[in-house]
Amino acid sequence: MRAIISVITLSLLLSVSTATSAERTDFDKINTQVIALYIHGNYNKALLLAEESLKIAEQNFGSKHPNTAKPLNNLALLCKTTGK
Secondary structure, three states, rough: OOHHHHHHHHHHOOOOHHHHHHHHHHHHHHHHHHHHHHHOOOHHHHHHHHHHHHHHHHHHHHOOOOHHHHHHHHHHHHHHHOOO
């Protein structure tokens, strides 16, 4: 019985970590796009994506998680650059 519970628990943990990994990949892709847009001077598009990235980070990681600092920093840089 214990072995069955262990296998079920492990399966659940693996499925959760896969979803988290996929969310993390999307989050990283958006942040990479923000940086590319910034480098190319597309500040308004970068600003919109940075706002989206921040919302995703807050929903998935929480407002005080270190992963939320990255899009927040990107957003601050874009606001400073655009004067907003």
